[in-house]
Amino acid sequence: AAGVKHGVVQDKLFLPGLLKLRRLIEGGFFGQVLSVRGEFGYWVFEGDGQPAQRPSWNYRAQDGGGIVTDMFPHWEYLLHELFGRVRTVQALTRTHIGRRWDEEGKPYEATADDAAYGIFELEGGAVAQINSSWTVRVHRDELVEFQVDGTHGSAVAGLRSCRIQHRAATPRPVWDPDLPSADRFRAQWQEVPDDGPVENGFKAQWELFLRHVVRDEPWRWDLLAGARGVQLAALGLRSCAEGRRLPVPEVTL
Template sequence: MKIAMHGVTGRMGTNQHLIRSILAIMKQGGVRLSTGEIQTIEPILVGRSPAKLKHLAETVATQETGHPIAWTTDLESVLADDSVEIFFDAASTQMRPGLLRTAMERGKSVYCEKPIATELESALELAEIAERTGVKNGAVQDKLWLPGIRKLRMLRDQGFFGDLLSVRAEFGYWVFTGHTADQPAQRPSWNYRSEDGGGMMIDMFCHWEYLINDLFGPVDRVLAHAATEVPERIDESGKPYRCTADDAAYAIFVLENGLTCQFNSSWTTRVRRDDLLTIQVDGTKGSAVAGLRECWIQSAASTPKPTWNPDVPQPINFYDNWQQLPNTTEYDNAFKIQWELFIRHCADDAEFPWSLASAAGGVRLAEAGARSAGDQTWVSMEDAVAHAH
């Protein structure tokens, strides 16, 4: 199975998709199908930088698998190549709709990073093309396979929480502005320019939509506030630029079942919590706090009884009454797990619900959040779709 990988020279594309997913799958011999057969894969890297592509395809691939892989800067030839079965895109979000559209019209299965588009109308159009052409299609929803999230799902399925009461999530960290030479920015500059497709809402609300939907249920409406808290940063060439995209977003999501989820997302905060992402779920019988890998629980019986008295030092260490869940299974890389599922989907029609239509829901939530922030009002998901049309 030949897989064209477009735009994997960036940090996440290189590390998560190429090295830890595709090359790791090649190293293990392929993907086992439901028939027991092994589906092997043959990647070809596609991009604009010959130097970067050559390094990844020859040096990195050889280090990981023992042999080099193919690469090219000729995107059109790849899209026209009938031997390419899957087209994967992790490059610019603004280019993505056009590339996916072309690939699907030429009969290729498509798999891509999120968001699938910066506007809901475009995302819905991609989902319609996928339906019309009948090609296999999917979008990355990696958070679903993080160990911490899998532990939360297990607790939910076991009835640990009792009746769910609320969900609160904190995401983010301090992204250096680049003004200090020995503290360069650890994220690319386009992330902070709306004209280049950057922004916290379009980046992270797409994740929050599928995560909330999977764990707790569909979102009904949103109330959000977005801010550009750092007005200037330094780009890759060392020049200052004006930030035009939101670098922080604060939202309340009310679900169709009435559950309230609060999500704070910020690239301008310093971390004093268990992980870069923490999700606290409170229920009548117990609570849990999940990070990317770990999860801590507190049952009703273990809940302390604090008393408000600011005149004396707090006598309770509130971390003491939480129990860390053990790792009861091996947790593979989240991106690799979904890649294997998509390869099985393409090879033997295994179930794969994380389609472009599913991913359009994330764009819908991001667009609803942006409208809510702009109009300073609640926006329903139905209104977001109607507004897109």
């Protein structure tokens, strides 16, 4: 209202793997999107043997820590921008590791959630399931991956890579637990090529903001978009506390 140009960082949208995923969506590759499954996380050491890879305040709720507060705002804008507005959220959080060691080697009680398991209903009917954890050992190609399944095709996108399987190339596996499978499922997917050099995500968005400030070019990543992410994190924590699915109101001025 005051005419001040403002914005928030949504850097994950500008990563190579997610740019490829957007390209597929805009090209109609998926047909109707049915579901999105996300896996994010890695093992953050407790700090007693090996140093923790994250600061100790991340694990203290009283200091603003917690993986929901950290990651749900990212999931909100990724889902919103790529697939549609989040309409409902149901989340279960856990503090799996209750004792950690800080930067000075002193033990402390971990009071913040270090893992969150979320289900998000999206506008249009698609369902997203995203697991976020600092207590998981990685058995995937990247620290975060999203599998998108649609009527015409599927994709698995990470930070940098994106692999696809079209309906016409989808194999026909048969369930038989008594025989070893001859299928090599990963080999049946096709890599999406790069379509040119990709800048650092923060740099790419910063340049867009400067063009907005100087040339008044379009800009949609404003403080209202940031508020949507904060709202989803708050609703995720409330959903866990109340043990129920919650509607996500549309954020407006």
